[in-house]
Structure formats: C-alpha cells, structure tokens
Amino acid sequence: AGPDSVVVTAANNSSALAGTDSGSAKLSELAEFPAKGRATGGVRAHKFIRNEDQLYFAWVGPAVALVTTVDGKPIELELELSKRDASGTKLASAIGAIGTA
8 A cells, every 4th residue: 555545444234234234435544544553442444423333344545446336336436535533424335346447
C-alpha cells in the first residue's frame, strides 16, 4: 500500500442473510491509521450506526478502484473521504469485491 492509499470499510447487521443488508460504507485515508499497535486496545475503523454490529468488508488500496456487488455487477461508490472513526454512508447494494484494473 502506497502513501496515497485509502481504506474502504462496510458495516451491516450480522443477523441478516449474507448479501441482503447493504449497510453503510466509509472511505478514509490509510495515513489516518496508526502504524503501531495500541497495547492491544485496537483502533476503531468504522463507527456503527443503528442496527449495525459488524464489519463485513474492508479493503486497502489506491483511491481509484473498481467495485462490484456480491453477484459481480459493477457499482459506483460515491464516498467522500471521512475520518478514520466516523460512521459510513448508506449503500444501495452490498459490496462484494473491490480491486484495480
């Protein structure tokens, strides 16, 4: 991961069937995450909003990436950079994969 890398996280409700609860997603700069541990205290990467209790997806890579749904259909994530420990923006479809061309 390079100096301009970003982190995409997505959260939803763990009791929902896989791929049915799109939840929320967030985009943060990788530089906002501490490079060293915090004495096993952990680092929050995504603040859960109502009914969310798990991260179902996380990805680190370049800011320009290709995103698909769980069934392989391309989607556009229109996320603005936000703080490392902020909550996400509601998604219309669950994220299945992110990668580069």
